[in-house]
Amino acid sequence: MVGSISGLDERMTTTTSPTPAPLSARRPAVADGSFRYLALACGLAVLAILALIAVSTTSKALPAFRHEGFRFLFSKEWNPTKTKVVSGQSVADPHFGALAFIYGTMVISAIALLIAVPVSVGMALFLTDVAPRRLRGPVSYAIDLLAAIPSVVYGLWGVVVLAPVLTRTYGSIGSATHGIPLLGTLLSGGSGRSFMTAGLILALMITPIITSLTREVFETVPRSQKEAVLALGATRWEMVRGAVLPWGRSGVIGAVMLGLGRAMGETIAAALVIGSSPQITAHLFRAGDALPAVIANEFGEAADVWRSALIGLGVLVFALTIIVNSAARALVVRTDRRMAA
Amino acid sequence: MSVPKVRLLGPVLALGLVAAACGSSSKSTSAPTAPGATNAPSTTTVTLASATLNGSGSTFQKAFDQDQIQAFQAKHSGITINYAGGGSGKGQQDLADQVVDFAGSDAAPVKDPTKDKGGPLLYFPTVVAPITVSYKLSGVTTLTLTADTMAKIFSRQIKTWDDAAIKGDNPSASLPSTAITVVHRSDSSGTTNNFTRYLKAAAPSSWTIGAGSTVPWPTDTTAGNGSTGVAQAVKATDGAIGYVDLSDAKAAGLTFASVKNSAGKAVAPTLDAASAALVGVTVNADLTYNPLNSAAPDAYPITSPTWILVYKTQTDKAKGAALKAFLAFILTDGQTNATASDYAPLTKDLTAKALAQVDQIVVPA
Numbered sequence: 001m002v003g004s005i006s007g008l009d010e011r012m013t014t015t016t017s018p019t020p021a022p023l024s025a026r027r028p029a030v031a032d033g034s035f036r037y038l039a040l041a042c043g044l045a046v047l048a049i050l051a052l053i054a055v056s057t058t059s060k061a062l063p064a065f066r067h068e069g070f071r072f073l074f075s076k077e078w079n080p081t082k083t084k085v086v087s088g089q090s091v092a093d094p095h096f097g098a099l100a101f102i103y104g105t106m107v108i109s110a111i112a113l114l115i116a117v118p119v120s121v122g123m124a125l126f127l128t129d130v131a132p133r134r135l136r137g138p139v140s141y142a143i144d145l146l147a148a149i150p151s152v153v154y155g156l157w158g159v160v161v162l163a164p165v166l167t168r169t170y171g172s173i174g175s176a177t178h179g180i181p182l183l184g185t186l187l188s189g190g191s192g193r194s195f196m197t198a199g200l201i202l203a204l205m206i207t208p209i210i211t212s213l214t215r216e217v218f219e220t221v222p223r224s225q226k227e228a229v230l231a232l233g234a235t236r237w238e239m240v241r242g243a244v245l246p247w248g249r250s251g252v253i254g255a256v257m258l259g260l261g262r263a264m265g266e267t268i269a270a271a272l273v274i275g276s277s278p279q280i281t282a283h284l285f286r287a288g289d290a291l292p293a294v295i296a297n298e299f300g301e302a303a304d305v306w307r308s309a310l311i312g313l314g315v316l317v318f319a320l321t322i323i324v325n326s327a328a329r330a331l332v333v334r335t336d337r338r339m340a341a
Numbered sequence: 342m343s344v345p346k347v348r349l350l351g352p353v354l355a356l357g358l359v360a361a362a363c364g365s366s367s368k369s370t371s372a373p374t375a376p377g378a379t380n381a382p383s384t385t386t387v388t389l390a391s392a393t394l395n396g397s398g399s400t401f402q403k404a405f406d407q408d409q410i411q412a413f414q415a416k417h418s419g420i421t422i423n424y425a426g427g428g429s430g431k432g433q434q435d436l437a438d439q440v441v442d443f444a445g446s447d448a449a450p451v452k453d454p455t456k457d458k459g460g461p462l463l464y465f466p467t468v469v470a471p472i473t474v475s476y477k478l479s480g481v482t483t484l485t486l487t488a489d490t491m492a493k494i495f496s497r498q499i500k501t502w503d504d505a506a507i508k509g510d511n512p513s514a515s516l517p518s519t520a521i522t523v524v525h526r527s528d529s530s531g532t533t534n535n536f537t538r539y540l541k542a543a544a545p546s547s548w549t550i551g552a553g554s555t556v557p558w559p560t561d562t563t564a565g566n567g568s569t570g571v572a573q574a575v576k577a578t579d580g581a582i583g584y585v586d587l588s589d590a591k592a593a594g595l596t597f598a599s600v601k602n603s604a605g606k607a608v609a610p611t612l613d614a615a616s617a618a619l620v621g622v623t624v625n626a627d628l629t630y631n632p633l634n635s636a637a638p639d640a641y642p643i644t645s646p647t648w649i650l651v652y653k654t655q656t657d658k659a660k661g662a663a664l665k666a667f668l669a670f671i672l673t674d675g676q677t678n679a680t681a682s683d684y685a686p687l688t689k690d691l692t693a694k695a696l697a698q699v700d701q702i703v704v705p706a
Contacts (some may be wrong), residue, residue: 007670076701080529081553164577192564193574278557278565287563297566300400300428301529307434320404 008103012157054318062308062310067305068096072312076100078278080298096309098316100278104195104288105320108270109263110200112206115294117256119203119208123189125240127211128218140215155269158201162306163192163273170196189285193275196284206259213258217251219243234271251334261321267292287314352596378453387667390659391419400567401531401653402647403656404588408444408674408682413667420663426681429531430554436462440661447578448554449530450631454693459652463702466627467671468684471610472536473590473597475575476582478502480517485510485607488543488634488642491600495523495540496550496568499557502580510601513572523608524574524583527564529555536584536644539633543642550647561666569593584643588683602642603634614641615685628695644685654703661704672696 065072075097084093123143127136170190177183221244229239245252275287276297291313301311396406403426410422424445428434432444439459444666449464474486481502486494490506493499495620499506526533537552550556560563563578565571568586575581587610590597599607608614618632618640632644649668655661672695676686687695 019571078558079551079557080555081534082551082557159566160573167578191561191563256703271527272566272570277560277562279560281560287560297528299431301531301534303430303434326591 017335024031024205047063054315057311057315057318061308061315063305064096064309064312067094068309070096071097071308073097073102073316074099076103076165076278076280077093078294080302080309094305094309096305096312097292098313100280101289101291101313102270102316102320103280104274104278104290105264105292105317107284107288108198108274108290109260111196112202112263113201113260114254115203116207116210116259118260120207120255121252123207123211124214124218125244127242128221129236129240130162140212143208143211143215145255147212151266151269152204152272154201154205155272158197158269158273162201163197165192166197166200170194174285186284189281189283191275191285191287193273193287194285195274198270198274198288198290199284201273202263202266205269206268209260209262210255213255214248214252215253217248219330221247230332235333250336253328253332257325260324260328264321264324265292267296271296291320359672363656375498388622389420389525389551389663390429392657392659392663393421393423394663394667395423395425395440396432396443396649397425397427397432397435397441397447398425398650399447399531399647401447401470401645402445402467402649402684405675405679405682407686408678409671410667412674412678413670417663417666420667422667429534430529430530431505433650436652442651442664445647446650447523447645447647448534449631449648459654461653463648463653463698465651465668465672465698466628466630466687466691467616467675468686469632469644469681471587471612471615471641472483472532472539472584472645472683473587473595473610474600474643475572475590475593475595475597477575477579477587477596478517478519479579481514481598484514484640485601486598487601488540489547492540492544492547494521495525497561498547498549500599502541519580522578522581523558523562524565524578524581525558525562525570526568526571527566530567531647532568532584532586532615532645535633536573536643539643542634568645574669579585586645587615591683600642602638602640603636604638604640606638608641610641610643612680612683614639615644616688618642618644619688620690624691624694628691628698630691651702653701655675656705658705665699665704668699668702669696672699 075095077095077097078100082093082095083093104271127140131139137325145316167190170192174188174190177187206252225243226239227245229243230236234242258338268292271293274290274293276289276293277287278289278294279286281288295310295313299310300305403424406424410424413592414422425441426445429446431439431675432446434443436444437458442697445454454520474491476484478484486507487510489509490499495508499521501518501520503518508514508518531554534552534554537548537550537556540548541552552559563574563581565574565583568589569592571583571584572589572595575583575595576593577586585593585595585597590610590637597610599609601607615632617637619630620637622630622637623634624630629648630646632640632646634642635644635686649671651668653666655664672687672692675678676692679686686692
């Protein structure tokens, strides 16, 4: 990146200085104007698409919102096929409470980030500042390749290979930590298809993305800045801490946000390994469920209110992503301001 | 949501070839006499105008439909039929939205079929198949379960294999104290619907979770995606038990329990026992019926029905004609071929009624 930017600078200086005349001669106003409107149209298209998605999903989900009211957000009872007996006759009495799924989505995304972020930042630092130059190309290529693996492959691998192995591991971890106050609660359960398995699979899936972006950011750290720190007698770690990390902070947070977005929206891999049990529990080795996974699992059989409740879950994913993203952006702005001050 | 099945490709291909041979010979002669395997009483082979039929819905009947589609297309070269699966609910929704020409459904309609946008719907029963209660328990190769014991196992009231209730069902078996792992479907499905409806009907006092394509399972159960997912999870865990379609259970090499039917007889899940469940079952005027917990003496009690749904009034001439021919094919040749795809044929009586209903479909002139 550093190389390409300086290359660009060279080109710009060489092209602008000798022949500035032909550019203005070819009626720049027309090209300039049309480019402006084209770019404007593209920019507005994004907003229009976003608005259309929000409006159409929300309107389709309205029957469910009306049916449940605030219970849609604050109830954990999800029972689409429930019936009740009214004057001797069995009538449908479905309940759609998404709280357990919201909880599940947050928990598995948190696990995924806790694991993926340190590993990714480490990998990126290794690639930019530690690895021998010959190794950098192949390793970054391999990481980009990992990012291209479809999520269903991760999911199938998780359910067929990883889950059976983890069941035993969870069992021994559970008995080892039994009785320890916080850990004992968190690390109990012992189902191969659980919050933890889903979190691990998601961590695996978002690591390449975060690594790739973080590496790009770290590569933009000016060589002069690194060399200045080293020249002051700093070790490599001190150089990373003093020059690379502060420079890349907002970029890294952006990368993490993209990873988080993918983790929260991940559907098939989560659906396969999370265990599909709508419950709110601190036991991470127990089966849970997540918003997108429920949509994937139940859409085929759902009709009427049930269907619109599932679309409502989609709206929730959308809203959750927006909330988390804006929170992160606010965080970036605040830390940047503090750093500047 | 189930993974497409590849088993039995050999017989199906062979069948397709036979059908192809018949098809090509019958095109020149107007009155075909189908030789050998295929006996077609009411489907006189007429040349159909080329048309494409699209269907979606039940994955339970998908393997059967695809085998029949292949055989049918071999006979009628101008016809293309696609069946997309996706689930019974999706099929009904697609049909209501009029984006498909027919839908597969494992459940009798919840809403009033006459109030659909495209007019009244007709229900065509096609085949039935047993839902097995598959398990993995080292040292135990035969097992009999009553509805009440199953209800208690699947609702986690019974948690170990040496429980008195299971021992009571199997006095001669030596049962280990292994913990029971209950495996159910993570995706909503017609199989779950029929299995839970059976438990609700046969063990009402022990089964309190309710019935439907998704039910609130106890939280200490495990879920697998699709029939194959459940089969895989059962196979991987000692002490596991789950409900799986017969064909998937066979394909995964699972052992399955015999179930005591309402006549008190322990019956293994076989195609014959599934067909037997239809004997004496009340068939409604719209050809919906409930073979679950059948009173017939030789019936396997967890036998799942399935239907093809079409609009009574067709709007496209070529499509309507093709649809009628396809339904007639399923109810004649399809019945003979069903066992090759691991499905059980309907009774003669029910087939006759369904064939008569094919003539009710109105095709524009």
